[in-house]
Amino acid sequence: MRTALEPTPIPGAFALNLRATWARMYVRVVGSLREPAWIMSDAVFPAFSMASFVLLYRALGAPASFEALAVLGGILSTYWINVLWGMGAQLYWEKQSGQLQLYFVAPCSRLAILTGMAVGGVFMTTTRAVISIAVGFGLLGVHVQAFDALQLLLVFIVTMAALYALGMTLASLFLLYGREAWHVCNALMEPVFFLSGLYFPIRALGAFGAVAAGLVPLGLGVDAMRQVLLGPAAQGLLPIATEVAILAGLAVVFFFLARAALEFLESLSKREGRLTQRWQ
Amino acid sequence: MSTPGTTTLRRFRTAAWLGWQIEANWVDPFTFVVYSVLRPLATALILAVMYSAVAGVATSAHAFIGFYVANAFHEYVTRILVGMGWVVVEEREEYETLKYIYASPVGIFIYLWGRSTVKFAQATLSMVLILAMGWVVMGLRWDWGMVRWVPLVLSFALGLVAVVYFGFLVAGWALVLPRAAISVNEGVAVGLYLLCGVIFPIDLLPRALQALALALPFTWWYEALRRFMLGRGASAALGRFSDLQLVLALALSTVLLSCISVWGYHALERRARRQGKLDQATLF
Secondary structure (H helix, E strand, C coil): CCCCCCCCCCCCHHHHHHHHHHHHHHHHHHHHCCCHHHHHHHHHHHHHHHHHHHHHHHHHCCCHHHHHHHHHHHHHHHHHHHHHHHHHCHHHHHHHCCCHHHHHHCCCCHHHHHHHHHHHHHHHHHHHHHHHHHHHHHHCCCCCCCCCHHHHHHHHHHHHHHHHHHHHHHHHHHHHCCCHHHHHHHHCCHHHHHHCCCCCCHHHHCHHHHHHHHHCHHHHHHHHHHHHHHHHHHCCCCCHHHHHHHHHHHHHHHHHHHHHHHHHHHHHHHHCCCCCCCCC | CCCHHHHHHHHHHHHHHHHHHHHHCCCCHHHHHHHHHHHHHHHHHHHHHHHHHHCCCCCCHHHHHHHHHHHHHHHHHHHHHHHHHHHHHHHHHHCCCHHHHHHCCCCHHHHHHHHCHHHHHHHHHHHHHHHHHHHHCCCCCCCHHHCCHHHHHHHHHHHHHHHHHHHHHHHHHHHHCCCCHHHHHHHHHHHHHHHCCCCCCHHHCCHHHHHHHHHCHHHHHHHHHHHHHHCCCCCHHHHCCCHHHHHHHHHHHHHHHHHHHHHHHHHHHHHHHHCCCCCCCCCC
């Protein structure tokens, strides 16, 4: 047994980063459960938007498959909101609360911290998305036919990997930002919902939609998940296997992009003295 | 010597000028405008593509223009009402200046009202652009000869009064909430989007929610705007009311909501003072 005076053994790089990931994930998961008003707003309000769009389809007399399509889009919108505000803008929050410098004196990799943030974010958002699922498929009475749950899970995991890797890239870019971070995040909400076809088949955007889907993984992810749930009624853009392969590719690209961007922008913001600059 | 009226006007103008500086001084005016209209235009585009995706197969596609128009006017709710809640969050959490506002002679209602003028300008620009995009790009046309200007302008003005006064209540609520006020503010606008039948008739809501919707002036507002601008409303339940009854219901619910909001703000402010939350920063 180790005495109090014995030094703590220094873990290897892998173990250290794993612990950093776990620690950041823990904060996100446990911290998110401590504020009831925050839970309510994260969980309930996105369901309101989704319900409005479902009822618009109902008011227009659209086929029922469109309602299911909007429900799935509404559920996935919560993940994009988390990617933007919980990943992209996170380092801006940390800067404002005076904690960003602690990230940079820690011995672990910044990417390990961002990974913990991402995994915690997916977990936290999934617990919130339960409300949207209940409102969509329960309260609003939207139905889907029997589907392959394993395939859905696989598509979901790959989509989340691509989406949160993009979030890590955004977090790196936002290192330089001051108040612009707010406005950029705001500007990336509804425009991305539109470009990703969250509430309509992405095919309805034509060639423009195909280009947009190649840039933001949300569109391909929602399209693939709709195809699993609704089959041909989803009016899919590409075969599921192709979309999953592209999403996996995007996940890898965004991860390495995040790493490169983080290194470059960290050094740039240190040189310009903006790393710890608050209220700019 | 200044009269109370000119003093109020001067305070209002100062708050409006400050609001403009805080909102817009992070970037040049053109970029500011671009950022301001991106979100509302994207929402309008979402609605338009939803409509075009089902136009060939939907049974009641003709009703869409009424929803589109109401969505354009909902910008005032989103901007002004949410914006007033944001003023409290910004002043208390970010700039830590809320205590100085209270210590100054400006008066909190005049201050909030003044700060919301920039939001009014943004909302007006967004509303005009959304309607113009619908008219020019999507071919969503209405007959100008059918527009009844007097009740339309009257309804519009009443709705704005309701928005500003409900904004006071949202601001009061933000006083007693911790940092979660950020998303609760946004949630109020989204809740009203659903509850007041902006993009669908309230007839589709469950009965209990319909009753709640009828108590809110915004439900009557959207229906009045549709009826006096396009010549027809969207809801069968509200269609039973004559034009006069519709405007009276809007006026009555606006007065009631305004009284509740002023009373509610003061009650929430007292609560915030007692609990020491008036200047308690929890965000940064």
